[in-house]
Amino acid sequence: MKGIVFFDRDGTLINDPGYLSDPDRVEPIPGAIEGLLLLSKNGFRLAVLSNQAGLAKGKFTELQQAAVHERFVELFLRAGVLFEAVEYCPHHPEGIVDKYRKKCNCRKPATGMADRVLDRFPDSASWSRWMVGDKLIDIEMGKRLGARTILVGTGYGTEEQVECHRQGVHPDAYLHDAKEAASWILTDVRNP
Ligand SMILES: [Mg+2]
Ligand SMILES: [Zn+2]
Structure with missing residues (x-):
């Protein structure tokens, strides 16, 4: 067991059209599936942590959210990628x-979603952790979790890189996409 890699969903693993509510618009970002397979073959656990405030904001319904979730999991599963968990914050x-209107402890940059996943495994305290995302909040959450952090250039990544600089939040790596992140994590394990 080398550890667990947490991924943001929208803009990191699948395209982010903004408040994604239509399963037919679930499109894996090129290379994402390949990257996840590489990690999985090398013994990493994979989990997804996704803010879905569109539920709280009335942008889409629970049924639409469930349909998008099912399509997402199905597309990745069909390619051989099995997630330990896919967690959402609807708040x-x-x-x-x-x-859904509340200040919760799971909306990133809070760590509640990751904590929920880790709590399911009695030995998770000893696992190495990585967080891969396209936004500052993903990096902030990863840091709070004691994870190594990667900001990808897909989704909002280019704008958010500027934001990270502005706020003095430094990811351990800026990489092109989830596929590059996966390769980087393999080398990070060998040379932390
Ligand atoms: Mg994102
Ligand atoms: Zn929440």
């Missing part, structure tokens, strides 16, 4: 849907 402090 937002200024949401318009009552049950």
Whole structure:
């Protein structure tokens, strides 16, 4: 067991059209599946952590969200990628849907979603951790979790790289995409 790699979903593993609500628009980012397979073959556990404030904001329904989730998991599974967990945060402090309007402990950059995954495994405290995402909040969350962090250039990655600089938040690596991140993680294990 080498560890666990957490991935953001939208803009990191699949295209991010903004408030994704249509399963037919679930499109893996080129190379993402290949990268995940590489990690999985090398013994890494994989998990996905995704803010979905569109639920709190009434941008889409739970049924739409479930359909997108199912398509996402199915597309990756069909290619041989099995996730330990796929966690969502439906909350937002200024949401318009009552049950999801709150300041939760799972919306990234909070670590609640990762904690939920790790809590399921009694030996997870000893696992190495990585976090791969296209936004500053992904990097911030990874750092809070004690993970090595990678900002990818897909999704909002280019803009967010500027934001990371501005805020003095430094990922351990800036890489082109999830596929490059996977290769980097393999070398990171050998030379941390
Ligand atoms: Mg993202
Ligand atoms: Zn939440």
